[in-house]
Amino acid sequence: xxxDPTALVVFVTGATSGFGDAIARLFVRSGARVIAxxxxxxxxxxxxxxxxxxxxxxxxxxxRDESAVNKLLxxxxxxxxxxxxxxxxxxxxxxxxxxxxxxxxxxxxxTMIDTNINGLIYVTRALLPGMVARKRGHIINLGxxxxxxxxxxxxxxxxxxxxxxxxxLALRSDLLGHNVRVTCVEPGMAETEFAETRFxxxxxxxxxxxxxxxxxxxxxxxxxxxxxxxxxxHVNVNxxxxxxxxxxxxxxxxxxxx
Ligand code: NDP
Ligand code: 8X3
Numbered sequence: 059x060x061x062d063p064t065a066l067v068v069f070v071t072g073a074t075s076g077f078g079d080a081i082a083r084l085f086v087r088s089g090a091r092v093i094a095x096x097x098x099x100x101x102x103x104x105x106x107x108x109x110x111x112x113x114x115x116x117x118x119x120x121x122r123d124e125s126a127v128n129k130l131l132x133x134x135x136x137x138x139x140x141x142x143x144x145x146x147x148x149x150x151x152x153x154x155x156x157x158x159x160x161x162x163x164x165x166x167x168x169t170m171i172d173t174n175i176n177g178l179i180y181v182t183r184a185l186l187p188g189m190v191a192r193k194r195g196h197i198i199n200l201g202x203x204x205x206x207x208x209x210x211x212x213x214x215x216x217x218x219x220x221x222x223x224x225x226x227l228a229l230r231s232d233l234l235g236h237n238v239r240v241t242c243v244e245p246g247m248a249e250t251e252f253a254e255t256r257f258x259x260x261x262x263x264x265x266x267x268x269x270x271x272x273x274x275x276x277x278x279x280x281x282x283x284x285x286x287x288x289x290x291x292h293v294n295v296n297x298x299x300x301x302x303x304x305x306x307x308x309x310x311x312x313x314x315x316x
Contacts, residue, residue, distance in 0.1 A: 061288045064089035068287075069131075069143045071121050071181060072150030074101035076250025077200065080276035081147055084284055086114050093140050095119040095130075096150070115140050121150045121177025131184035142192065145287050146185050148178045148199045151218075153256040156211030167214040174218035179225070186238070195238040196287055199226050203246040203299060207307060219244075223297065230296060239294045241286050246301035247273040271304040 068085045072078040073094035079101075082094040086109055093115045096102060102116035115137065119130055134141055151174040154166035182197060189195025204212050205219030226242035233240060253264035279300065286295045 066090040068145040069093045070147045074098040078149040080280035084280040122172045127180040145196045153215040159213045189238045190236045193237045197240045201242040201244040241295045242297045244299040246305045249273045
């Protein structure tokens with residue numbers, strides 16, 4: 059029997075744009091209760107105003123702030139209709155820069171590690187005990203093709219997503235017998251604010267990434283996540299990789315002497 063979406067309480071990190079925004083909207087439309095979190099409160103307020111439903115709760119959260127995460131997600135800290143979270147979508151994340159490792163700003167590396175790795179483990183650790191105690195839950199992590207396939211300038215971003223992939227599989231091992239599912243969703247190119255963030259607000263550079271091709275949309279990723287979350291409880295999608303049809307793999311690079 060598939061999972062009834064109206065029985066779901068979904069916590070989404072990074073719900074102020076891109077995938078997170080689309081995931082929050084789709085789950086609300088499906089009848090779930092959704093907690094949409096992120097740093098940009100103006101966007102959270104706008105989402106709340108637009109959807110105008112008491113099945114949506116918006117909360118300001120920087121996932122890098124461990125004590126804020128623990129305070130927000132402490133048992134019974136959230137209002138009752140939202141307190142038994144049974145789906146966590148660890149979506150908040152970013153890439154900063156595309157410089158080679160020997161030229162990169164170390165601060166960018168730290169920010170990616172703090173957000174994509176540390177933020178993700180803080181939220182996961184805060185919510186897992188409740189899921190285990192209730193014998194019900196699903197952790198859905200946003201990995202990336204960058205975690206499997208290296209590309210120039212992908213360095214630490216790819217490294218963080220490789221962590222997300224392996225951590226997701228490791229969680230499956232720890233959670234065996236507890237009825238808590240874990241999925242790592244690994245998209246390729248999807249036009250969101252991702253590239254704009256990577257290129258520090260340079261909209262032209264960001265647009266050029268997707269020029270002349272059709273990328274996967276945030277709405278399509280959200281549909282895949284809804285599908286995974288509503289599969290019968292005995293079915294666990296471990297890893298799912300998604301690319302635009304017009305994206306594929308590069309050959310190995312070979313540096314040759316002149
Ligand atoms: P966007 O830039 O559109 O969205 C990123 C979201 O992450 C924003 O809502 C942002 O919200 C949030 N975020 C960033 N830092 C923090 C933080 N410290 N605390 C809380 N929220 C934070 O990008 P996408 O929607 O594309 O990216 C979502 C996820 O998908 C990321 O993990 C990304 O790595 C991954 N991904 C993206 C792909 C793509 O091509 N677009 C492909 C593969 C994976 P705010 O700034 O308000 O906090
Ligand atoms: C985002 C996809 O290929 O830009 O994770 O790294 S890519």
